[in-house]
Amino acid sequence: MSSFQSLNRRDALKLAAAGVSAASLTGWLPILAARDGEAKPKAKAKACIVLWMDGGPPHTDTFDMKPDVPECGIYKAIPTAVNGIQISELLPKFADQMKHAAIVRGMSTIENEHLRARVHLRTGYQSGQGGLTYPSMGSITSEAIGDPEFPVPSYVAVADVRDRSHGPGFLGPKYQPLFVHDPAKGVQNLKAMVSAPTVEGRLGLLDELEKGFAGEYKAPLSQAHRSVYDRAVQLMHTEKAKAFDLSLEPAKSRTAYGDSAFGQGCLLARRLIETGVKFVEVGLGGWDTHFENNEAVKKLCGPLDHSMTALVTDLQERGMLDSTLVIWMGEFGRTPVFKGKGRDHFAKAWSTVFMGGGVRGGQVIGCTDKTGAKVEERPVSTADFFATVCEMLGIDYTTERDTPGGRPLPRVVKTGKPVRELYM
Amino acid sequence: MRALSRTGLVACLVASFGAAPAVSAADPKAVARLLDDAIQKRLDDAKITASPAASDAEFIRRVCLDIAGEIPNVDRTRAFLDSKVPDKRAKLIDELLASPEYARRMTDIWKGLLIPNTAASARQKHEPFTQWLETGFSANKKLDVLARDVLTAGGMQDENGAVTFFMTHESVDEITDRVSRVFLGVQLQCAQCHKHPFGDWTQAEYWGFAAFFTKMKSMYVKEGNIQRYGAKEDNAPKSKALLMVPPSRKEIAPTFLRGEKANVSADGPYLPALAEWIASAKNPYFARANVNRVWRQFFGRGLVNPVDDMTDDNKGTHPELLSALSREFAESGFDLKHMIRGICNSKAYQRTSKPLNSNVTDKTLYSHMAVRVMTPNQLFDSLEVVFALANNEKTPAPTDATRKVKAGERGRFATFFRGEDDADPTDYEAGIPQVLYLMNSGHHYRIAKAANETVIRTKTPESFVETMFLSTLSRPPTEQENKKVLDYIAKATDKRAVYHDVLWALINLTEFISDH
Numbered sequence: 001m002s003s004f005q006s007l008n009r010r011d012a013l014k015l016a017a018a019g020v021s022a023a024s025l026t027g028w029l030p031i032l033a034a035r036d037g038e039a040k041p042k043a044k045a046k047a048c049i050v051l052w053m054d055g056g057p058p059h060t061d062t063f064d065m066k067p068d069v070p071e072c073g074i075y076k077a078i079p080t081a082v083n084g085i086q087i088s089e090l091l092p093k094f095a096d097q098m099k100h101a102a103i104v105r106g107m108s109t110i111e112n113e114h115l116r117a118r119v120h121l122r123t124g125y126q127s128g129q130g131g132l133t134y135p136s137m138g139s140i141t142s143e144a145i146g147d148p149e150f151p152v153p154s155y156v157a158v159a160d161v162r163d164r165s166h167g168p169g170f171l172g173p174k175y176q177p178l179f180v181h182d183p184a185k186g187v188q189n190l191k192a193m194v195s196a197p198t199v200e201g202r203l204g205l206l207d208e209l210e211k212g213f214a215g216e217y218k219a220p221l222s223q224a225h226r227s228v229y230d231r232a233v234q235l236m237h238t239e240k241a242k243a244f245d246l247s248l249e250p251a252k253s254r255t256a257y258g259d260s261a262f263g264q265g266c267l268l269a270r271r272l273i274e275t276g277v278k279f280v281e282v283g284l285g286g287w288d289t290h291f292e293n294n295e296a297v298k299k300l301c302g303p304l305d306h307s308m309t310a311l312v313t314d315l316q317e318r319g320m321l322d323s324t325l326v327i328w329m330g331e332f333g334r335t336p337v338f339k340g341k342g343r344d345h346f347a348k349a350w351s352t353v354f355m356g357g358g359v360r361g362g363q364v365i366g367c368t369d370k371t372g373a374k375v376e377e378r379p380v381s382t383a384d385f386f387a388t389v390c391e392m393l394g395i396d397y398t399t400e401r402d403t404p405g406g407r408p409l410p411r412v413v414k415t416g417k418p419v420r421e422l423y424m
Numbered sequence: 425m426r427a428l429s430r431t432g433l434v435a436c437l438v439a440s441f442g443a444a445p446a447v448s449a450a451d452p453k454a455v456a457r458l459l460d461d462a463i464q465k466r467l468d469d470a471k472i473t474a475s476p477a478a479s480d481a482e483f484i485r486r487v488c489l490d491i492a493g494e495i496p497n498v499d500r501t502r503a504f505l506d507s508k509v510p511d512k513r514a515k516l517i518d519e520l521l522a523s524p525e526y527a528r529r530m531t532d533i534w535k536g537l538l539i540p541n542t543a544a545s546a547r548q549k550h551e552p553f554t555q556w557l558e559t560g561f562s563a564n565k566k567l568d569v570l571a572r573d574v575l576t577a578g579g580m581q582d583e584n585g586a587v588t589f590f591m592t593h594e595s596v597d598e599i600t601d602r603v604s605r606v607f608l609g610v611q612l613q614c615a616q617c618h619k620h621p622f623g624d625w626t627q628a629e630y631w632g633f634a635a636f637f638t639k640m641k642s643m644y645v646k647e648g649n650i651q652r653y654g655a656k657e658d659n660a661p662k663s664k665a666l667l668m669v670p671p672s673r674k675e676i677a678p679t680f681l682r683g684e685k686a687n688v689s690a691d692g693p694y695l696p697a698l699a700e701w702i703a704s705a706k707n708p709y710f711a712r713a714n715v716n717r718v719w720r721q722f723f724g725r726g727l728v729n730p731v732d733d734m735t736d737d738n739k740g741t742h743p744e745l746l747s748a749l750s751r752e753f754a755e756s757g758f759d760l761k762h763m764i765r766g767i768c769n770s771k772a773y774q775r776t777s778k779p780l781n782s783n784v785t786d787k788t789l790y791s792h793m794a795v796r797v798m799t800p801n802q803l804f805d806s807l808e809v810v811f812a813l814a815n816n817e818k819t820p821a822p823t824d825a826t827r828k829v830k831a832g833e834r835g836r837f838a839t840f841f842r843g844e845d846d847a848d849p850t851d852y853e854a855g856i857p858q859v860l861y862l863m864n865s866g867h868h869y870r871i872a873k874a875a876n877e878t879v880i881r882t883k884t885p886e887s888f889v890e891t892m893f894l895s896t897l898s899r900p901p902t903e904q905e906n907k908k909v910l911d912y913i914a915k916a917t918d919k920r921a922v923y924h925d926v927l928w929a930l931i932n933l934t935e936f937i938s939d940h
Binding site: 189198209212225236 | 595668670672777778779784795797843847850852854855856857859860861863864865866868902904905908909912916918921924925926928929930932933934935937938940
């Protein structure tokens with residue numbers, strides 16, 4: 001069913017690309033109509049963890065091996081727990097968990113520069129498009145399925161590379177992520193230096209004194225400042241903030257996740273999801289391997305393999321995997337051929353990995369050609385990717401919201417169609 | 425992401441430097457008039473009424489934050505508000521421009537522009553660079569000289585701090601992007617791999633420009649136990665390249681943007697020619713990029729936005745004003761203080777940031793001043809101004825050691841509060857961790873000390889409240905605020921700690937963290 005639809009869409013795209021406008025029009029209409037009418041599968045995922053490989057990981061050294069093409073890399077492909085699926089020898093532990101994972105090998109996107117690509121893959125829109133700042137997937141999730149009364153922010157980013165692509169865009173400061181720089185330290189200064197009644201008194205005074213400036217200057221800043229203070233005070237008052245304190249975790253599980261910042265970030269993600277947070281991003285940076293690609297990838301895959309495996313295993317053992325969607329991704333892939341000793345940015349063909357949250361594991365969706373340079377089957381655009389993540393989380397990706405300019409805008413660019421074979 | 429077209433460049437050259445003569449470089453008031461005429465014309469065209477002039481209290485706080493990077497202390501504020509001198513605003517501007525805090529503020533800005541925020545950069549010492557910048561800004565080094573000094577820096581870092589600029593970059597493409605964004609106000613990076621998608625920068629132009637940076641070599645000397653590092657342009661085949669060259673590089677001889685080949689020889693240095701071309705009065709990009717950036721420092725937005733993406737398709741809101749100010753800047757010999765004096769003496773800069781009902785939606789025509797958010801450094805330095813209330817005759821004078829500790833604290837604070845690179849100055853960037861720091865961190869003790877000392881000095885609650893408002897918000901309390909705070913003090917059971925509460929509340933206000 002779904003592959004039939006995707007075929008339709010590809011045909012329409014081909015026709016459009018060939019400049020057959022009348023044909024593309026007729027090709028589009030039924031698809032757009034279907035977008036509204038079709039039955040939507042029931043979402044299983046209630047929360048999402050994104051493992052963000054900042055810089056762009058090379059697909060041909062990780063999840064889309066080309067063992068017969070020397071140009072594609074020096075690392076070998078190894079069998080996994082699922083017959084017929086091979087991944088890189090740098091990910092041996094994860095290979096054993098393949099039954100939980102689905103590899104999408106047909107990612108095909110359009111931004112080749114880091115910041116623009118981060119904006120594109122975190123928001124689903126293109127940087128600067130229509131003069132708007134777009135909300136990130138974390139902010140969208142927070143707005144759509146987060147509980148506004150929940151005392152911990154619904155969206156937490158454990159990241160050392162921070163830029164506007166993480167932000168809430170036009171959704172506003174309520175959906176801003178809580179950034180955790182160092183997972184081992186969690187959120188500091190949660191405890192006031194004065195007694196509880198004094199805190200209340202001070203906050204009351206602050207509230208009174210805010211009124212004059214907010215009324216006279218009418219700056220958006222007043223509302224943003226107020227919103228962040230409200231959320232910070234809520235966090236000070238809630239027991240649930242203990243989720244940020246990794247020292248409360250038994251030594252055994254701290255070790256199981258590995259002592260890298262990424263590993264501890266994965267552990268923090270599990271604790272936060274367990275406590276009710278809806279969206280956690282954990283970053284592993286350093287994938288921009290223009291120079292010395294092989295050494296860098298090997299170094300990064302060590303903690304990646306160890307900690308991603310620990311996360312999936314732990315979620316499974318706690319019965320949380322089915323309700324937690326885990327996505328491994330970067331902002332693009334890297335050239336399958338070497339440039340010197342490195343690999344350059346490559347958006348045309350790359351891979352992402354989906355786990356949990358209703359994903360039918362142990363499958364590969366789409367493929368690249370024999371050189372890893374072109375998507376041959378089942379291309380997935382950024383819009384398709386966003387429609388997929390939304391649908392899996394039970395977020396209607398067609399919903400239109402009013403933007404600051406007054407123009408209604410759909411959550412996901414209209415061409416987006418979910419990759420349903422992932423979970424149906 | 426668009427580029428100046430070739431014809432656009434010519435038009436821009438003529439507009440910038442060929443038309444009417446510039447106003448007298450000696451008269452900042454003339455610059456202010458030129459600026460106000462241009463702003464007023466656009467407001468008239470749009471039939472928008474401008475807000476009235478800022479009060480003295482608004483003005484002193486704003487101009488101190490913008491020029492000196494910190495709020496005025498209570499004594500300065502009182503003296504200014506009480507002064508009857510007719511041109512006290514112009515005098516204050518001059519005083520601030522002559523202060524060491526001006527050099528510190530400009531150093532913060534230019535360090536942010538020239539030193540990348542990367543892990544590789546963090547491994548290098550930055551202090552020699554900040555010291556070098558601060559010395560330059562103290563002496564009002566002209567911006568063309570500063571640019572040339574940076575771009576031709578060579579030698580050991582401990583002898584020439586400017587060379588830190590090269591040492592904190594990793595690759596030729598990284599430095600190409602930075603030089604074009606900072607000194608020319610254009611973005612070339614997309615042209616690295618393919619023709620620029622929205623403009624006409626070609627790959628050949630990109631690599632022709634990048635070629636200037638390919639001779640930078642690293643220097644290392646070990647003398648006994650002391651290791652010294654540096655960098656310089658060098659032809660020796662054995663010397664180690666400082667900047668990595670991306671494998672995708674196209675071999676193209678050093679070429680200025682828009683195609684003029686540089687007159688350099690293969691066995692000589694490349695960068696002096698580049699520096700000469702960039703920081704020349706004949707180069708229209710340099711003056712425009714820097715006027716636009718100075719403008720943003722004082723108005724919260726550029727005449728063209730983003731400030732590093734100035735192209736023909738992106739002319740901005742007041743192209744004629746930008747051209748006139750660029751001409752003025754070039755003819756003044758790229759004198760930053762002259763430009764700043766002109767801007768700060770203008771009516772547009774001295775307007776209140778309170779909008780009228782009729783101009784509240786205007787964000788681009790300067791009908792009222794933008795409310796900006798303090799940068800992390802402004803916030804740190806302003807908190808220091810407030811906490812200095814704790815000083816009394818027993819407070820020891822600062823020593824080199826205490827200054828060093830303070831500088832470290834300032835650096836960590838700025839890192840913790842840093843938002844995204846080159847954020848919109850009106851965007852609130854602080855998140856929950858930063859707010860928790862302001863509410864609950866160890867500076868609790870400094871709040872207590874500052875409040876205690878002020879209680880001793882002011883004697884009555886009324887006088888305490890007035891002093892605290894002047895110290896934090898640079899204005900006296902309104903009648904209503906005064907009553908609220910005095911009621912709060914009167915009702916409190918802990919007659920000592922209640923004064924801490926008042927100062928705590930004041931420095932956690934939106935108004936405190938704003939530059940309005």
